[in-house]
Amino acid sequence: MAGAFPIPLFLAPMAEFTSPPMRVLCEACGAARTHTEMVNAEGVCRGAEKTLFLLETFGEEQNPWAHLYGADPTRLAEAARRVEATGRFKGIDLNAGCPVPRITGQGAGAALLTDLPRLGRILDAIVSAIRLPVTLKTRLGPHPAKPVWREVLSIARSSGVTAVTFHARYTSQGHAGAVHLGALGEIVAAAEGLPIHGNGSVTDRPSAEAMAATGVHGIQIARAALDNPGVFMFRRVDPCALAERHLALELRYRALAERFSRLSAEEAAVLTFRKHLFRYFKGMPGANAMRGNLMRLRTLADLHAAIATFRGHMV
Ligand SMILES: Cc1cc2nc3c(=O)[nH]c(=O)nc-3n(C[C@H](O)[C@H](O)[C@H](O)COP(=O)(O)O)c2cc1C
Incomplete structure (x- = not known):
């Protein structure tokens, strides 16, 4: 602790x-x-x-x-x-x-x-x-x-x-x-x-x-x-739970920018969250491949699916 x-x-x-x-x-x-x-x-x-x-x-x-x-x-x-x-x-x-x-x-x-x-x-x-x-x-x-x-x-x-x-x-x-x-x-x-x-x-x-x-x-x-x-x-937290929680918080934050942004909260959250995603799974099998494909993750559903692929790899 x-x-x-x-x-x-x-x-x-x-x-x-x-x-x-x-x-x-x-x-x-x-x-x-x-x-x-x-x-x-x-x-x-x-x-x-x-x-x-x-x-x-x-x-x-x-x-x-x-x-x-x-x-x-x-x-x-x-x-x-x-x-x-x-x-x-x-x-x-x-x-x-x-x-x-x-x-x-x-x-x-x-x-x-x-x-x-x-x-x-x-x-x-x-x-x-x-x-x-x-x-x-x-x-x-x-x-x-x-x-x-x-x-x-x-x-x-x-x-x-x-x-x-x-x-x-x-x-x-x-x-x-x-x-x-x-x-x-x-x-x-x-x-x-x-x-x-x-x-x-x-x-x-x-x-x-x-x-x-x-x-x-x-x-x-x-x-x-x-x-x-x-x-x-000083310990690693479950990266899947972390990523899902972060994504939900990012959506909430980006909703506050909708009044002046040309992007919807979802679009802005997806763009921002991609830079966090690969870090959370660093070193896990499939992480490098996901990093190479980050640009293809364009919707919330894509992000949830990418996170789900790591569930099987949890230690
Ligand atoms: C992406 C990035 C952004 C940073 N932005 C700031 C900043 O806005 N203000 C600041 O004082 N330091 C900033 N820093 C420096 C960090 O606060 C910290 O001083 C530095 O990274 C060394 O700490 P660390 O070895 O724990 O990373 C930034 C560092 C990084 C990597």
């Missing part, structure tokens, strides 16, 4: 994945906190329907946090106010770690690690704009020759954020290469009581234990939860 693990495990934000269906499934498996995918503060301020759709939640969610990105302190503060006004979220998390050029090119995400005064102004603006707790998700620094976590800690402490998550890699590493657990331990020691959450390549109990040994107060898990939301309990 996840409860047996000494520190809480959280679902990390993932663009195009951590929508309400995935968050509900991960909470059911023990994730103690979840995040939306990164949401553009500008879009929130403009009231863009597609952006606001990313801020929908399901009533049964227990601890969803909105994860925002942007570069302008005033606009981020305004976006945070609007997010708070929805009453849906337990807190707001700022992205200061995304290495994707489309985001850094706007001065947002990991670009904030190369403009620390701006990071400070943004956090100050958000914290003073809302009552909800504010957290930060970031990295060790732009590259190994330029660690900035000490500066980030000091900015975070003076702004009043309630926790900082460190993806224990540098921006230059993307999502690959060594996770610097030693640095994470140094960060915890230097944090003077500010809760630190760790992130990076936790996939099972041994890797979670290795990260917990650094002294972090919580752990965020991203990619491992895509294949198996049961990672929060």
